[in-house]
Amino acid sequence: MPYPKGHKMKVRNKIVESAAKAFRTNGIHDVSVPFIMKGAGLTHGGFYSHFDNKEQLVAEACRYAISDTIALLQEAADQDKQNPKINTVIDYYLSPYHRDQTEMGCILPALSGEISRSSEEVRQVFTHELERMIAFISNLADIDASKGSALLSTMVGSLVLARSVNDPKLSNSLLSAGKQYAKELVMN
Incomplete structure (x- = not known):
């Protein structure tokens, strides 16, 4: 009995979602194809009927994850009517x-630290998705792309550092300082 129409695309999307979650948590190099497939509820044998290689999956996961983040941030922005x-x-x-x-x-x-050592295909997709995120932030803040780049860089850098330290007080301080500076950047 054949699979229903759209089945292959649904399976592919489950794999991409699983990969995005795994890459966000563990990075690219520490995540295996069998781990990703298991996260999607599938066996790793079916991977190559959807992707040519892991690099192609990394590129797709980057696209998916940025779209997911933009949607999440847009939803948060739309819910707050006061600020x-x-x-x-x-x-x-x-x-x-x-x-x-x-x-x-x-x-x-x-993934920013790992992407610089990835294939040209992955770096090209990551670059495009970064530009899309900068455009989203710039449009939301009604600022030019240069200022939007600085704003996003401040936000990403603050988050990287806050995640990196093992001192909760310092981590929270890094988040607070990043928020303050990011908001000042928008106002100037």
């Missing part, structure tokens, strides 16, 4: 919740 949308996004992005929920967080702080 400027960009301030709500900054507060969410640099929150203890986002810091601690790596599996669903932004992929930029999770």
Whole structure:
């Protein structure tokens, strides 16, 4: 009996979602194809009927994860009717919740260090997705792309450092300082 129409795409999407979650949490190189497939509830034997290689999956996972992050940030911005949308996004992005929920967080702080050693294909997709994130932040803040790049860099860098330290007080301080500076950047 043949699979219903759209089955292969649904399976592919499950694999991409599993990969994005795994890469956000563990990075690229520490995650195996069998681990990703198990996370999708599948056996690793079926991987190559959906992807040519792991690099192709990394590229797809980057696209998916940035779309997911933009949707999440847009939803947070739309729900807060009292504050400027960009301030709500900054507060969410640099929150203890986002810091601690790596599996669903932004992929930029999770993979930036590894991407520089990835294939040209992955770096090209990552570059495009980073540009898309900069455009989202710039449009939301009503600032030019240069200022949007600085704002996103401040947010990503603050989150990376806050996730890196083992002192909760310092981690929270890094998030607070990042929020303050990011909001000042938007106002100037």
